[in-house]
Amino acid sequence: MHPLIQHIQVMTGSREIDGEKILSFFDTQSFRKKDLLQEEDKLCTAYFFVVKGCLRLFFTDNNGLEQTLQFALENWWMTDLDAFRSGRRSAYSIQALEATEVLALNAKNYALLLEEIPLMEKYFRLMYERAYAASLHRVRMISRMPKNEFYELFASKYPEFAQRIPQKILASFLGFTPEYLSELRKKRTENRHI
């Protein structure tokens, strides 16, 4: 079964899913490591579901530094949702951090998919509900928590991220310098061995 159809099944609990019809709304696209799927300030035309690999969403700040705001591993969705919904230019770039395969959905097909397959309303409702709950939690963490505690929480909640994502990019996501992150990782490993 295709990973997306499996994900829909797990999230909604439904067994009656017309997988072939659902997949007909998507394009399969493959990217090499470091390829850009979306460029900042270009029209946002696609919503990506990660079949295999890893994406990051980032923007370039006033000092010319790339600031990473989100990652997406397998079974995650990624786009500049605001721009995708409104047909505007994207405020972010999206880049493959590994060789990555995605399903891409354009805005017209997103609307059609929701209209023609009511189960997809439930699927996206559940997906956003979870994402929104997590984002509230994240606001609490980044705005209030000491940085070392934030890293500890992140690494224990998302061990796969901490391993797969390049250190420099992870540091930018966490708001650390790469040197500070390296120090925290070292401490964490030492503590584990006690």
Added chain:
Amino acid sequence: MHPLIQHIQVMTGSREIDGEKILSFFDTQSFRKKDLLQEEDKLCTAYFFVVKGCLRLFFTDNNGLEQTLQFALENWWMTDLDAFRSGRRSAYSIQALEATEVLALNAKNYALLLEEIPLMEKYFRLMYERAYAASLHRVRMISRMPKNEFYELFASKYPEFAQRIPQKILASFLGFTPEYLSELRKKRTENRHI
């Protein structure tokens, strides 16, 4: 027409809404200014839709200070979504900042409402989609923007908030001292008059 039914109509574009049936899933509750609708560390049993008034969601940090993470004015929803979905204890308190009337939905009725009225899947999908898009934007703002720019953006995007919310609480939400906020407000008023 009840504000919730009107909101569903505006969000979904649907004209065929059984308002009476939808409202039967909710309890109407009224609170005085400063009343707590939800206490931190107590079971999270309700999801609130603001009919009239204003709520804030906050927690008490390790230093005993109240930290505000969200506000809800008319037509906004508020709960600790993670706790509400899982039936766990709330990580936050919810307080009325004005005399406030809400519709309260418990978890059982939330599930029933979605099951019995498919249009509500679309309504909540759209509502979370918007909320999630806004939260991504917020992460970008709070983690990267100079504080004075963040206030400027907040005040121009949400002028009603800046007026209705007590300064001390707004300062905590923005991560400012009340004195710093007062300075920014003064500057903003002066610039407007030039």
